Amino acid sequence: MSDNHGDAAPQTEEIPGLIARRCAMLAIDDLLVRSLPLDESLDRILSEPEGKTLSERDRGLARAIAMSATRRLGTIGDALMSRLEKGLPNHSGRLESILVAGVAQLLYLDVPDHAAVDLSVRLVQADPEARRFIKLANGLLRTIARERETILVNDDPLHRDTPEWLAQKWVKAYGEDTAKKIASANMQEASVDITVKENAALWAENLDGIVLPTGSVRLKGRTNITALPGYTEGAWWVQDAAAALPAMLLDAKPGERIADLCAAPGGKTAQLANAGAKVVAIDRSAKRLERLSENMRRLGLSVESVAMDAMAYQSEPFDAILLDAPCTATGTIRRHPDVAWTKEYEDLQKLAALQARLLKKAIDLLKPGGRLIYCTCSLEPEEGEMQIAELLKSDNRVKRLPFNRMDMDHLGPELAWAINGQGELRTLPFMLANEDPRLQGIDGFFAAKLVRS
Numbered sequence: 001m002s003d004n005h006g007d008a009a010p011q012t013e014e015i016p017g018l019i020a021r022r023c024a025m026l027a028i029d030d031l032l033v034r035s036l037p038l039d040e041s042l043d044r045i046l047s048e049p050e051g052k053t054l055s056e057r058d059r060g061l062a063r064a065i066a067m068s069a070t071r072r073l074g075t076i077g078d079a080l081m082s083r084l085e086k087g088l089p090n091h092s093g094r095l096e097s098i099l100v101a102g103v104a105q106l107l108y109l110d111v112p113d114h115a116a117v118d119l120s121v122r123l124v125q126a127d128p129e130a131r132r133f134i135k136l137a138n139g140l141l142r143t144i145a146r147e148r149e150t151i152l153v154n155d156d157p158l159h160r161d162t163p164e165w166l167a168q169k170w171v172k173a174y175g176e177d178t179a180k181k182i183a184s185a186n187m188q189e190a191s192v193d194i195t196v197k198e199n200a201a202l203w204a205e206n207l208d209g210i211v212l213p214t215g216s217v218r219l220k221g222r223t224n225i226t227a228l229p230g231y232t233e234g235a236w237w238v239q240d241a242a243a244a245l246p247a248m249l250l251d252a253k254p255g256e257r258i259a260d261l262c263a264a265p266g267g268k269t270a271q272l273a274n275a276g277a278k279v280v281a282i283d284r285s286a287k288r289l290e291r292l293s294e295n296m297r298r299l300g301l302s303v304e305s306v307a308m309d310a311m312a313y314q315s316e317p318f319d320a321i322l323l324d325a326p327c328t329a330t331g332t333i334r335r336h337p338d339v340a341w342t343k344e345y346e347d348l349q350k351l352a353a354l355q356a357r358l359l360k361k362a363i364d365l366l367k368p369g370g371r372l373i374y375c376t377c378s379l380e381p382e383e384g385e386m387q388i389a390e391l392l393k394s395d396n397r398v399k400r401l402p403f404n405r406m407d408m409d410h411l412g413p414e415l416a417w418a419i420n421g422q423g424e425l426r427t428l429p430f431m432l433a434n435e436d437p438r439l440q441g442i443d444g445f446f447a448a449k450l451v452r453s
Contacts, residue, residue, distance in 0.1 A: 020058040021101060021119050023051050024065035029097035031070060031338050038070055038338040056224070069104035071187055071337040074161040076103045079144055079151050089136075093129030099137060106145050107152060113145045158183035165345050166330065173381050178428070182379065185429035185441050190334040192219045195244050195267065196236040197274055197299075203236060210439065212432065213412030214248075216241040218439055234299040239267035240335065242427045242443040245411075246375040247271035247322060249403065249425065249447060256319040261310045261362060264288030266295045268322055273301040280318075284309040310361060317367035325355040327376035327383045331444025334429055352382045359391050363398055366452040372398065375425075375447040384446030385424065391450075400424075401449040424448040 023045045030041040045051050046059055054062065069076060080099055081087060088096055102120030105111040117138065124130045124137045144151065154160075158167050158180045170179035193216045196203045200211045206229050209217040218241070230236055247268040252258055254276030260269045263281035269292060272279045283289045286307040296303055306313065328343045328351055329336065355376070362372055376383045392400060402423020408416040414431045425447040434440035 015119070015122065017058065017061070017115060018119050018122060019050055020054055020062040021065065021105075022123055023054070023062040024069070025094065025097050025101045025123060027062075027066040028069050028100050029094050031341065032097055032100070035342045037336070037342065038066060039336065042066060060222075064109060065101050065104055067189065067337060068108040069100050070341065071189075072104065072108055072161050073100070073337075073341060074163075075151065075155070076100050076107070078160060079103055079107070080140065083140055083143055089133055091129055092133055093127040093131075095124060095127070095130040095133055095137065098123045098127070098130065099140065102137075102141050103144055106141065107148060117141045117145065157187045161187065163340055166340060166343075169380060173379070174428075181430040182428055182444070186333040186337070186340070188334060188437055188441060190240070190441060190443075191439055192222060192225070193217065193239060193241045193244075194219070194236045195239045195271060196230075197234075203230060206230065212241050213415065214241045214244060216244050220436075220439065232298070234301075237267060237270055237295060237299060240332075240443045241432065242331070242445040243267055243377065244271065245415075245425060245427070245445060246324065246373045246447045249449060250320055250322055250371060250373045252277040252320065257316075259315070259318045259321045259362075259365060261313075261321060261323045261358065262326060263305075263324075264292045266292035268324060269303055270295065270299055270301055272322065273303050274299075277320075279303040280315070281305045282308060282310050282313055310358060313361075313365070315365060318365055318370060319367060320371040321362045321366055321373070323358055323362045323372065323374050325351075325358050325374065325376050325383070327351055327355065327378040328380060329377050330379045331377040331427075331429065331446075334441055335443065348380055348382055352387065355383060355387055356390065359387070360395065363395060363450075363452060368452055370452045371401070372450040372452070373447055374450065375445060377443055377445055379428070379444040384426065384448075385420070385422070388422075388424065388448045388450075396453075398450040398452050401451050403449065422448075 026045050027038055027041040030036040031038055042063055098120055102116055105116035106113060120141055121134060121138050124134050162183050170182055195216055200215055200217050204211045204217045207219055209219045212218055225238060252272045252275040256277045258272050258277045258279050260272060260279055260281045262283060263269050264283040264285060265288060269279055269281045281292055281303050289305050289307045293305055328348050329339050333340050359374060366372055378384060403419050403425055405416045405419045408419055418425055418427045420426050427442050427445045429441055429444050432440055432442045
């Protein structure tokens, strides 16, 4: 695909839906050309003057287009390239991003074909470099609209909408059938889960949600989070149900001194503090740590925050440590579909090396008998099972405290069986089934519990 782009001219015509599609296209362009995270691009674009003019409905449309395009980037790319004899033309500005956004609407969104085609063509016309190819874009989009059923009948989330290196790794780690289930789950938009300070049943009723076996509340709909009851009062915070498990498994006690390494944005920090622990939240990013501090103020929770690389941190030994290590985040593709396309195998290797160093550092900071939860939101064994196996071989200061399936039974049968043969937690995106597709699934997480001798 082309990597050339030019600045598209600002739109001045008030054509319904055009600015929303332009915002989506710009976010897609950031991903395709610069590998920028989709959420960051959307937040920035929608906070700029043009984006601020959008209604909540159009903001939602922009996000839906960008997310669908990214989630199905493989199928969309195949649909385009198989119908372009010579491939995408060079020096064509943002033509590629406009076409990707247009095809996402035609194939995956409830958008009239004429609106998807016409407004995409208008975006091509407004781009100084792309406008030479307006007839090409118009014909291509109309062809795809006509051939939609032929394209969709060959749906293959694992081998088409997952990068090849990642698909191969999942097949090797989990087998073909499970890898297909993972990839299919990643094609579904993730629901919004929240962790409540207390009384999950009450908040599920107040927020139109359901209580999951884990104790998290899953919202049935999507809405402006900050406008919901209890947000301003600090009664709850947004956190995927899987992300809430590691802090639960650490089993923090009131008064314990606990370090949360790589703590931002602070969901796990909040869980530990809410349990009564004296929490030191450490993160190398001062900006992310400020966001954590803002969250703690809203929640009325007191923690000590330290803006520092965890590898350089020195302290008296801790009773317990939670290490949510930097990782490829391939377990969060349902929520962040760009992760599949911005991460590469080389990233996995670098991050696995960092995780090993952080594990050793965490052990250094533990007192004898102290507990350590190591976790990552990754599906890759190198960042989970293999990491712990290598640690136990090379460091005799710690031993594993296996999770027991019987102990996990209260989390529901699926998550009880998320305990592997070594007593480690391994959730997969298709777990937590529900008759309503919008209410099923969970992030892919790994967690292991260790104790220092």
